[in-house]
Amino acid sequence: MTAAVSTRAPEQVAVARPVSVRAGYRFELVKQLSQWRVRLVLLACWLAPGLFVAVVSQQTSLPTDTVFGRWMLATGWAGSLVVLAFCCSWALPLLTSLVAGDVFAAEDRLGTWRHLLIAVRSPRRIFAAKALATFTVILLMVVGLAVSGMVGGIAAVGSHQLAGLDGHLLTPGEAGRTVLVAWVCVLAPTFAFAGVGLLGSVVLGRSPMGLLVPAVLAIVLDLAEMLPLPAVVRFALPTNAFLAWRGLFTDPAQVGPLVIGIVVSLVWAVASTALAYVLFMRRDFTDLANDGAGRRALVGGVLPLVALTGATVLVVSVATSASGTGVERPKLEQSLATSYAHLYRLQSGELNRPDVTEAHLRATASCDKGGSLVEDHGPGNDWRCVVRWHLPDSTATGTAIYQLDVTADGRYVADGDGPKEVNGYFQVHTPQGDAPNPLWQFDGNIDLLTSTEKG
Amino acid sequence: MDTRPAVRARGITKDFGDVVALDEVDLDVDPGEIHGLVGPNGAGKTTLLGLLLGLALPDDGTLEILGQPVGRVLSVPEGVAGFVDGPGLYPALTGRQNLLALASLRGYGPERTQEVDAALEEVGLSGVADGRMRGFSLGMRQRLGLAAALLTHPRLLVLDEPSNGLDLAGKRHVHRVLQRLADEGTAVVMSSHRMDDLAALCTQVTILSVGRTVFSGPVDKLAAESGDLDYRIQVSDHESASAIAAGSPGIQLVPPSSGSLRPQADAVVVHGPVPALDELVSRLVGGGVAVRELAPVVPPLEAAFLALTGLDGSAAQDEEGAR
Numbered sequence: 001m002t003a004a005v006s007t008r009a010p011e012q013v014a015v016a017r018p019v020s021v022r023a024g025y026r027f028e029l030v031k032q033l034s035q036w037r038v039r040l041v042l043l044a045c046w047l048a049p050g051l052f053v054a055v056v057s058q059q060t061s062l063p064t065d066t067v068f069g070r071w072m073l074a075t076g077w078a079g080s081l082v083v084l085a086f087c088c089s090w091a092l093p094l095l096t097s098l099v100a101g102d103v104f105a106a107e108d109r110l111g112t113w114r115h116l117l118i119a120v121r122s123p124r125r126i127f128a129a130k131a132l133a134t135f136t137v138i139l140l141m142v143v144g145l146a147v148s149g150m151v152g153g154i155a156a157v158g159s160h161q162l163a164g165l166d167g168h169l170l171t172p173g174e175a176g177r178t179v180l181v182a183w184v185c186v187l188a189p190t191f192a193f194a195g196v197g198l199l200g201s202v203v204l205g206r207s208p209m210g211l212l213v214p215a216v217l218a219i220v221l222d223l224a225e226m227l228p229l230p231a232v233v234r235f236a237l238p239t240n241a242f243l244a245w246r247g248l249f250t251d252p253a254q255v256g257p258l259v260i261g262i263v264v265s266l267v268w269a270v271a272s273t274a275l276a277y278v279l280f281m282r283r284d285f286t287d288l289a290n291d292g293a294g295r296r297a298l299v300g301g302v303l304p305l306v307a308l309t310g311a312t313v314l315v316v317s318v319a320t321s322a323s324g325t326g327v328e329r330p331k332l333e334q335s336l337a338t339s340y341a342h343l344y345r346l347q348s349g350e351l352n353r354p355d356v357t358e359a360h361l362r363a364t365a366s367c368d369k370g371g372s373l374v375e376d377h378g379p380g381n382d383w384r385c386v387v388r389w390h391l392p393d394s395t396a397t398g399t400a401i402y403q404l405d406v407t408a409d410g411r412y413v414a415d416g417d418g419p420k421e422v423n424g425y426f427q428v429h430t431p432q433g434d435a436p437n438p439l440w441q442f443d444g445n446i447d448l449l450t451s452t453e454k455g
Numbered sequence: 456m457d458t459r460p461a462v463r464a465r466g467i468t469k470d471f472g473d474v475v476a477l478d479e480v481d482l483d484v485d486p487g488e489i490h491g492l493v494g495p496n497g498a499g500k501t502t503l504l505g506l507l508l509g510l511a512l513p514d515d516g517t518l519e520i521l522g523q524p525v526g527r528v529l530s531v532p533e534g535v536a537g538f539v540d541g542p543g544l545y546p547a548l549t550g551r552q553n554l555l556a557l558a559s560l561r562g563y564g565p566e567r568t569q570e571v572d573a574a575l576e577e578v579g580l581s582g583v584a585d586g587r588m589r590g591f592s593l594g595m596r597q598r599l600g601l602a603a604a605l606l607t608h609p610r611l612l613v614l615d616e617p618s619n620g621l622d623l624a625g626k627r628h629v630h631r632v633l634q635r636l637a638d639e640g641t642a643v644v645m646s647s648h649r650m651d652d653l654a655a656l657c658t659q660v661t662i663l664s665v666g667r668t669v670f671s672g673p674v675d676k677l678a679a680e681s682g683d684l685d686y687r688i689q690v691s692d693h694e695s696a697s698a699i700a701a702g703s704p705g706i707q708l709v710p711p712s713s714g715s716l717r718p719q720a721d722a723v724v725v726h727g728p729v730p731a732l733d734e735l736v737s738r739l740v741g742g743g744v745a746v747r748e749l750a751p752v753v754p755p756l757e758a759a760f761l762a763l764t765g766l767d768g769s770a771a772q773d774e775e776g777a778r
C-alpha cells in the first residue's frame with residue numbers, strides 16, 4: 001500500500017458544481033429528439049391532422065359521430081375541433097405514454113444512469129430537466145396537432161361561421177379564438193397524463209408496462225366516463241377537461257365544468273410529477289439490480305392518486321351543486337329549445353326566409369325518457385322530445401319531434417323525426433340548390449354542473 | 456504537479472442490506488499513478504469506483520478525493536471523471552453528438568468542437584465519430600467513454616474495465632492515453648480482470664476479495680507473492696524429459712491428469728523454485744533433450760492474484776483448462 005499521504009494542508013478544491021437545469025434540459029431535448037420514434041410522431045402530429053381534415057372536408061360522408069364533424073363542409077374550424085375531439089379520446093394519452101412513459105425507462109434500458117449522474121451530479125436536476133424536456137416535447141406535439149388541423153381546415157374549406165353546440169353562430173374570428181382556447185385547455189389534462197407517464201416510467205423502470213401506464217389509465221377512465229357516474233365523480237377525474245372544452249361552444253359558455261376540469265388536471269399533473277420525483281430521489285443508483293421500484297412503489301404511486309380522486313370528489317361535491325348524473329329533463333329541454341331556435345334561424349337564412357329572432361320564436365321543448373315507466377333523468381338513447389315554437393307574424397305554433405341520444409358526459413345528438421319540411425330530411429331545397437338541413441341532426445351539450453331547476 | 460494524494464480512503468465500509476460490498480478498505484492513489492483494482496466478481500471493485508465517482512457515499516470510514524473530504528452528501532471535487540459498468544452513452548446519437556452533448560452539458564462554449572475533435576483523435580475514433588453509437592463495437596464504446604472523460608481534463612480518472620472488448624489497436628490507443636495522462640499528473644484508478652493490462656500499465660495494484668483488501672502495493676511486489684509456480688516445458692523427447700525431471704532435486708513433476716491441464720505430447724509440467732528449474736534445464740540439455748519453450752502455466756501476477764484471493768484451487772485450473 002502506498003503511504004505517500006501528503007502532510008501539507010489541503011488547498012481548497014472546488015466541489016464539482018451540478019450542471020444547470022437549463023443545460024440538462026437542452027441535453028434531454030437532444031436525446032428525446034434524436035429518437036426516430038419521437039421524430040416520427042412529431043412529424044405525424046404536424047402533418048397528419050391537416051391532411052386528414054383537408055381530405056375529409058372534400059368528402060360527402062362526414063364523421064358525424066364526432067362533435068362538429070357534421071360541420072366540416074361548412075367551415076374549416078370544425079376540422080380542427082374534430083381533430084381535437086379525436087385526440088382527446090385516445091391520441092393525447094397515447095402521446096404522453098410514448099414520451100413521458102419512456103423518459104426514465106430509457107436510461108434503465110440503456111444502462112446510462114451512472115453516466116448521467118456523473119455528468120450532471122444532481123438527481124434533482126436530472127429529474128427537473130427530464131420533466132421539463134418531456135413537457136416541452138409533448139407541447140410541441142399538441143401545438144402541431146392544433147396548428148395542422150386548423151391550417152388543413154382553413155386551406156380546404158375556408159374560415160367561415162361555426163355553429164356552436166347550442167346552435168348559435170360564431171363569427172370566423174370568434175371561432176378561431178375559441179378553437180385556440182379549447183386546444184390550450186386540453187393541455188392541462190395532457191400534462192396530467194404526462195405526469196402519470198413520468199410516474200410510471202420511474203416506478204416500473206425498464207419494464208414496458210411503464211410505457212403503457214398513461215394509455216391504460218386513459219382506457220380505464222374512458223370506460224368510467226361511459227358509465228352513468230355521479231357528476232361529482234366525473235368532475236374529479238383528470239379526463240374531464242378532455243370533454244369539458246365543448247362547453248366553450250355554447251352561449252353562455254359552460255365555464256364551470258371546464259374550470260373544474262382544468263384545476264383537477266393540473267392537480268393531477270403536479271401530484272403525479274411530485275410522486276415521481278419522490279420515488280426517483282429514493283432510488284439507489286449504485287444498485288445495478290434496480291429495475292424500477294417494484295410493486296411496493298407502484299402501490300405507493302397508485303394509492304395517493306386514488307386518494308387524490310377521493311378528496312377531489314369530496315371537494316367538488318361540497319363546492320358545487322352537482323347532483324346525480326347531471327343529465328336532467330329540464331336541462332335537456334332548455335338546451336334543445338335553445339339549439340332549435342338558433343338553428344331555425346340558420347335554416348331560415350338558407351331558405352331566404354325573413355329573418356326571425358330567438359325571442360320571436362319562443363321555442364320550448366318537452367322531453368320524456370323511455371315512456372311513463374322510466375324516470376326522466378340520466379343518459380340514454382330513449383329520450384323523445386317535442387319542440388314547439390311560434391311562427392313569426394302568426395299565432396300558430398309549430399311542432400317538431402326529436403329522438404335524443406344523450407351520453408353520460410352531457411353530449412347529445414338530436415335526430416329530427418319530422419315534420420319532413422322542418423327536420424325530417426337531411427337536406428333543404430334552397431334557391432341555390434339542395435343544402436344540408438341544420439335542423440335534421442345536430443349536437444348539443446348540457447352543463448352537468450348546473451342545478452336542475454328549469455330555467 | 457499537485458502532490459496531494461488523489462485518493463485517500465481509510466476504513467471504507469459500504470453495504471447493501473445484508474451484503475457487505477466493502478469492508479474497511481484502505482486506498483491511496485498518488486497523482487500520476489495508474490492504480491489497478493482487481494478482484495473476483497463481487498469483490499467490491501465497482502462499488503469502490505462508484506464511491507470515487509460520487510455515485511454513492513460510504514457507510515463508514517473517511518474518503519478524500521483530490522484533497523477534499525467527501526462529506527455526508529453526494530459530491531466529489533471538480534476534476535473527477537470516468538465510468539463504471541460501461542461508458543453509458545446514447546445509441547441514437549453519433550459518437551460526435553454524444554461528446555458534443557456532454558460538452559454542452561458541462562457548459563463548454565464554442566471551443567467544444569475542437570475539444571471533442573481532440574478527444575476523438577486521441578482515442579483513435581475520428582474516422583468513425585459520425586456513425587451512430589448503436590453501430591459501435593464494445594471496444595469502440597469503451598474508447599468513446601474514455602474520450603468523454605477526457606473532455607473534463609480530469610485529475611482523477613476512474614475507469615471500470617476500460618480494456619473490455621478492445622482489439623489490439625484499441626488497447627494500444629487506450630494504454631497510450633492513460634500513460635500520457637499519468638505522465639501529466641492525472642491519477643488513474645482502473646479495474647480490470649486482465650493481469651496483462653495491469654502489468655503493462657499499473658505501478659500500484661489493490662486486490663479486493665469479498666469486500667476486503669488482500670493486497671495493495673507495487674505490481675512487482677505482487678509478482679513476488681506468487682511463490683513457486685508450475686512451468687510447462689516443451690521438449691523434443693517427452694519420456695526422457697519426464698524421467699530427468701523426476702530425478703531433479705527440488706522439482707515435482709505435475710502429472711498430466713492433475714486438474715484440467717491440457718496434456719501435450721511434447722511438454723512436461725513441473726513445479727518448483729526458479730534455481731531448481733535452472734538446474735533442470737541444464738540437466739535436460741545435458742541429457743540430450745532439446746528445450747523448445749519454457750513458460751509458467753499461470754503468469755506470476757495471475758498466480759499471485761489467484762493465491763491471494765483463494766481462487767488457486769480447482770476453479771483456477773478449470774479456468775486454465777478452458778482457455
